[in-house]
Amino acid sequence: MGRLLAIDYGKKRTGIAVTDELQLIASGLTTIDTDQLIEFLKGYLKEESVESFVVGEPKQMNNLPSESEQLIIPFLNLLKNNFPNIPIVRQDERFTSKLAVRSMIDGGLKKKQRKNKALVDQISATIILQDYLNKIK
Template sequence: MGRILAIDFGKVRTGIAVTDELQIIASGLTTVATKDLIPFLKDYIQKENVELFVLGEPKQMDNSASESEALITPFIEKLSKQIPTIPIHRVDERFTSKMAFQTMIDSGLKKKQRRNKALVDEISATIILQSYLYNK
């Protein structure tokens, strides 16, 4: 089995999380500048066996697409063309940023550390991935 890689897509930065090869444990990997995301993913899949991309799907409370979906749709099209061999699965990402922030509080991070938006994005990607693993 290959790894599953989760993407918490953002306009400026994107959080990334991956599973182990047995697809049991989700771990934060890094945060990448969104402009460098496709080259990062291409490089990563040359080093690691990735069998699925899981991408957060931002939704409003009424289940309609959020405004940021307008940025994600072109990215998905580009990703599908650049890396056509790896399928993409979408996962509802409502509340992941709030859950990530709460995780940081619960783990005892100081206020200054909790302001690190890159860490929030990485934790959000991990929560998206855990959600996928739990529901698959």
């Protein structure tokens, strides 16, 4: 069984999270500059087996796609073209940034540390992945 790899895609930065090989636990992996994302994934996939990509799906409260979905669609095509054998699933990502900041507060991080947007993106990817795991279990 391969890992699941979650992507919280952003215009500048992208948060990445993965599961263990048994797909039980979601853990933050890293945050990468979006323009380096495909190269990072190519390198990661040389070392690890990934069963599927879980890509955050930004939605509005009325369940319609948010404006940022327009940024994600070209990325999804790029992902499919570069990794045609790895399925892509989507996971609602509403409130993940707020939940990420809340978890940082609950974890005792100082205000200055909570302003680290890269860490927020990584935690958001972890929340997206954990939500997906909860949905499929």
